[in-house]
Amino acid sequence: MMASPIYIQIHNEIKRSIESGKWNVGDRIPSEREMSVTFGVSRMTLRQAIKTLVDEGILERRVGSGTFVSRQKVQEKMSSGVTSFSELMRAQGKEPSSKTISYHIATPSLSEMEKLSLEEKDLVLRMERIRYADKIPICFEIATIPEKLVQSYNKEEVTSSFYHVLEESGHIIGHAQQTVSSMLASEQISEYLGIRRGDAILRLRQTTYLNDGQPFEYVRTQYVGDRFEFYLEK
Amino acid sequence: MMASPIYIQIHNEIKRSIESGKWNVGDRIPSEREMSVTFGVSRMTLRQAIKTLVDEGILERRVGSGTFVSRQKVQEKMSSGVTSFSELMRAQGKEPSSKTISYHIATPSLSEMEKLSLEEKDLVLRMERIRYADKIPICFEIATIPEKLVQSYNKEEVTSSFYHVLEESGHIIGHAQQTVSSMLASEQISEYLGIRRGDAILRLRQTTYLNDGQPFEYVRTQYVGDRFEFYLEK
DNA sequence: TCCAAAAAATGATATATACCAATATACTGA
DNA sequence: TCAGTATATTGGTATATATCATTTTTTGGA
Known part of the structure; x- marks a missing residue:
């Protein structure tokens, strides 16, 4: 031969x-x-x-x-309904985890007021998290929730299964609006995600609404470009 | 320089x-x-x-x-046709335009064979275009179509309203699959899009199917990160 | 201990040369 | 004139060496 x-x-x-x-x-x-x-x-x-x-x-x-x-990119199906990160990772055979960078009550920024239909006097809970799949950092997320919606819950409930506890208390989760864009990693983000400054970032901004039309969560997520992609069926 | x-x-x-x-x-x-x-x-x-x-x-x-x-000469500028990109731009009050970089028949790459269910012996039409809004380059697009689907049409028909002529000849356009990811601009892309090498790029890959499940178009598009974002409702 | 500079390590680009396998062309003899 | 053989031309594979640009590591001084 x-x-x-x-x-x-x-x-x-x-x-x-x-x-x-x-x-x-x-x-x-x-x-x-x-x-x-x-x-x-x-x-x-x-x-x-x-x-x-x-x-x-x-x-x-x-x-x-x-x-x-090379790493195979984590993929998020965009045509499916509102899905948590953990569910998404498990659906792809990966072990999800996260690290909370910060968790505090604050006054909302202008964009948070706009997205969540809040006023200056309202308070928000702002959580910053790094999310991992199989211990590899995939994204850095800032989630903002009107403080009055989380008053009845402790930190553990909010960080681990907030959608679930919302639903258990009678709320119905409705639709979400998203924008997807790209950007370069800043110094801070590159430290959080274990990449280099200037690497490609896939950025997602999502506002999620209750069934009654009220926005209840505004999330800004930066995904590592090399490790993540969105998948959509039309 | x-x-x-x-x-x-x-x-x-x-x-x-x-x-x-x-x-x-x-x-x-x-x-x-x-x-x-x-x-x-x-x-x-x-x-x-x-x-x-x-x-x-x-x-x-x-x-x-x-x-x-290789078969069929690389050609020069074409007038823009009515495309979803154009509708998108007009909906935002911008003037769409495009520039055809190349238009030729070729043997399919491995990824094109995979996405379009083709074999090595099959031929494809591959079109490369830069698309503009108000004369600002927004994206660079490579569309690949099985050659047998475009045999009956001329270049003008294919580039301006291919979906339309497909439908008029009895085909029914079905669903599409997309992935969205981010990357950094290469040297070539940065020249096409008037940006710097290493700038953020939003990349879209879409395979579109006829109603009978046959893939008929595979498109790869790179959008300037600073000038484009996707908007979705879930 | 920290920081800046130097050195080392890395992939990228480039040159020169040789030989191999496939194809085309030229040549020669019938 | 044609067929077979030899030669030439072509792209493919491979080696060796050098330098460049980028990143990482090491070193030395403050």
Whole structure:
């Protein structure tokens, strides 16, 4: 049987290493120079093999840093109804978790007043959270809720299953409005999400309403561009 | 202004030769060895330039024979047609326009085969366009359609009201699947859209199906992050 | 201990050369 | 004139080396 070109053999070898778990998602693989020695080929031949893996989306290269095993993006189905982050992650076989950065009562900003139909004298609960899938940071979220809606609940109830407790107390969750846009990661966001300043961010702003038309939550979320995408069926 | 890599400059030069009519569809272009002398570069550098043109579907290589201009000439400006993008812009009081970068028949890429349920031997029509609102570039779009679906129509019909002519010939347009993600602008995209390399891009990929479940269009669009957002109601 | 600069490591670009496999062309003899 | 063979041309694969740009790590001084 005729041998494949060396660069294709190396392509397959690297792929097997990834599939077998020798390298995992996010891992940096050995440098081109190292691997060319390991495989006993020229660096150009090794580069050609890696390029085909990059073209397939299996690897990604970062100038000056190295070559990494690509992550498969977390996906949110946008055509489904209002879904919590936790449900979304579990539906994709990932373990959701979150870390609360801040949780406090405050006066609403202009945009919060606008989105939640509030006045200056009203108070809001503002929660800042980092959300993870399988311990990898996926997004940073600021959720704002009119304070009067959370008065009857403690922090634990609000942070873990607020929609649920709302429904249990007789409220009916209605529709939501969203905008999706892109931006670059700020210094602060990059620290929270374990990325670099200037990386691509997918930003979601959503206002959710009760069935009676009253807005009850305004959420601003920044997703890591490399790790997240929205999926929509029309 | 910083010079591009030599292989990209040569890429552009060869593209201009084709667009200007120096070489036409089906013509064999000078050999790699000849062109490396002409451009005064190494054959490997010349090969890299040609590879990017092959990847774009503009050239095709045949071992032992040469490198040929792919079917159907890259063409120039077209007047904009009525599209959903146009309706969207007008609804917001903006003047829509577009510029066709390329329009040609090619063999499908792996992702195009996957999305459109095609085989290697099938052909596709691939259109690249920049779209503007009030003369400001908003997005760069690549639409791919199975060639057999456009055989009966001319370029004007396809670019201006393809959905309409499809419907008039008895097809029923069904559903669509979209993914929305974010990324950073590449060198090429930043030139097209008048932004800087590394700026935030909102990327949309959509596969549209006929009512019988057959995919008939696969579109990839990159929107300038600063100038575009999606709005959805759930 | 911290910060800035230097050094090292990384992928990217480029050159030069050689050989291989497929195809096209030229040449020679019947 | 045609068929077979030899030669030339073509793209493909591969090696070796150098330099550049970007990022990370190390080092040394404050």
